[in-house]
Amino acid sequence: MWAGTEIALLTGGFDRPYAYGLAMALSSKGLGLDVIGSDEIDSPEMHTTPKVKFLNLHGSRREASLANRIWRELTFYLRLIRYAKTATPRIFHILWNNRLQVFDRTLLMLYYKLLGKKLVLTAHNVNAGRRDLNDSPLNRLTLKIQYRLVDHIFVHTDQMKAALSEEFAIREEKVTVIPFGINNSVPSTDLTPEEAKRRLGIKNMEKTILFFGALRPYKGLECLVAAFQRISAAHKGYRLIVAAEPKKGDEQYLCDINKTIETDPSRAHIIQRMEFIPDEGTEVYFKAADVLVLPYKQIFQSGVLFLSYNFGLPVVATDVGSFRDDIVEGTTGFLARSCEAGDLAAAIERYFDSDLFRNLNARRHAIREFARARNSWEVVGTSTCDVYARLLSGS
Numbered sequence: 001m002w003a004g005t006e007i008a009l010l011t012g013g014f015d016r017p018y019a020y021g022l023a024m025a026l027s028s029k030g031l032g033l034d035v036i037g038s039d040e041i042d043s044p045e046m047h048t049t050p051k052v053k054f055l056n057l058h059g060s061r062r063e064a065s066l067a068n069r070i071w072r073e074l075t076f077y078l079r080l081i082r083y084a085k086t087a088t089p090r091i092f093h094i095l096w097n098n099r100l101q102v103f104d105r106t107l108l109m110l111y112y113k114l115l116g117k118k119l120v121l122t123a124h125n126v127n128a129g130r131r132d133l134n135d136s137p138l139n140r141l142t143l144k145i146q147y148r149l150v151d152h153i154f155v156h157t158d159q160m161k162a163a164l165s166e167e168f169a170i171r172e173e174k175v176t177v178i179p180f181g182i183n184n185s186v187p188s189t190d191l192t193p194e195e196a197k198r199r200l201g202i203k204n205m206e207k208t209i210l211f212f213g214a215l216r217p218y219k220g221l222e223c224l225v226a227a228f229q230r231i232s233a234a235h236k237g238y239r240l241i242v243a244a245e246p247k248k249g250d251e252q253y254l255c256d257i258n259k260t261i262e263t264d265p266s267r268a269h270i271i272q273r274m275e276f277i278p279d280e281g282t283e284v285y286f287k288a289a290d291v292l293v294l295p296y297k298q299i300f301q302s303g304v305l306f307l308s309y310n311f312g313l314p315v316v317a318t319d320v321g322s323f324r325d326d327i328v329e330g331t332t333g334f335l336a337r338s339c340e341a342g343d344l345a346a347a348i349e350r351y352f353d354s355d356l357f358r359n360l361n362a363r364r365h366a367i368r369e370f371a372r373a374r375n376s377w378e379v380v381g382t383s384t385c386d387v388y389a390r391l392l393s394g395s
Helices: 016-028 066-086 101-105 107-114 137-149 158-168 193-199 221-234 251-262 265-269 283-288 303-310 341-352 360-375 377-393
Strands: 006-010 032-036 052-055 091-094 118-122 152-155 175-177 207-215 238-246 270-273 291-294 315-318 333-336
Touching: 006 016, 016 032, 016 303, 016 377, 032 066, 066 107, 091 377, 101 107, 101 137, 107 118, 107 137, 118 137, 118 377, 137 158, 152 158, 152 377, 158 175, 193 283, 207 221, 207 283, 207 303, 221 238, 221 251, 221 265, 221 341, 238 265, 238 283, 251 265, 265 270, 291 303, 291 341, 303 315, 303 360, 315 341, 333 341, 360 377
Parallel strands: 006 032, 006 091, 032 052, 091 118, 118 152, 152 175, 207 238, 207 291, 238 270, 291 315, 315 333
Antiparallel strands: none
């Protein structure tokens, strides 16, 4: 069916798990792919998988001097514009915009349209500016322009689809809800939970809580720290792992959290890894933990939740976004009423007092299968190909 069909995946140069998962799923359907990536996106599979052509237009995204960053971005955009002019794929699928958001949402979209490309956008966030409390009229205007210019939009929840309709007047038929594919780029070896705990200096019987992912204020780490301090004051034998990469601009937020940790007796029971955690270093944290906690203040959906499920690890999360749809109480995790310390602490204690925790080793397989049935890349790939087919047929 897809013989000769080519798709360009524009990755934005980051979020390797999503780019990798989708590229492998689409290539398994027989589609030819141009993957526009970076050093971060690159992997052996991008060069050995049939019909996948990896084009490293971004190069390195590491920190550099201002002059080098300007030159790097200018070079990238010149490469991208030249690529688009001669590219054979009829569909350009944008997974993330590049660094110059306003340009990407407007002039670059118009350029692609003038070249006759069908444009597909995966909107992982409907309006990240509102979530991050830095929204502006320019941000909303350029988002609206991009949403209007693309031919189809993928989102991950019904709430996101409703938000596109309510906030940006996007027609329902232009939007398709697809699951958030499980992170399958993270290696999983025969490392046991006992060995993982030992590597991190955690005793086997200590009840271990994990916070994992990019550190942003909306993720509510300070709420989890406060909840952990409450639990530690009342009970012995609890540990907290914070494996989080601080983001530029949030230095004061991190400083405030560190002060809160250092002034409390529970500090000796908190392991901090405040750095980027590569794929090969991820497994040890999820296998050492007894539960992942997502104390988010606002979110539609989180890929970290499904990464946790893929390791058979239950999740305690605040009742925001679509977490109520993704967490089966007592089976895959528990919900907290809010991110307030008292509510979080109660939900965490409820988990550690449940049959789910007491029988965790026996329940891990069922958690993995639950996620794979709903969030496999096979499901994502099939839905994505259906949209491509409709666009190419003109229906």
